[in-house]
Amino acid sequence: MPQDMPPSGGYEPVQYRRNLPVRGFRPAYYLVAVGAVMTYGFYRYGQGIREQNELAREKMWSRIYLIPLLQAEEDRDLVRRTLASRAMEKELLGAETKVYNSDRFVRPTYAVTPSNVTK
Structure with missing residues (x-):
């Protein structure tokens, strides 16, 4: 009985992997797309920071320009309140009284209290 020999040229290679079709793009394309999106995002983020800084600068300068008006x-x-206080004092007491021993002006401090608080 003759021994079985391999066919001439050998056996076909054994298929041990599944031959599935490649789905999607190459990984390099995804990497380029993610890089492009991130670059655009960082660009817009930088623009936003610049705009925030510009708005903050504008706000600061507008407040600086308003200080003389508010003062x-x-x-x-203060003058209106002082004159009203003196007039009320003169009406109640009949004369103006001096609280301090000097003629130097002392800026009064007013505490704003709600009108609905009972004593």
């Missing part, structure tokens, strides 16, 4: 309003209100 003048406060001074006018």
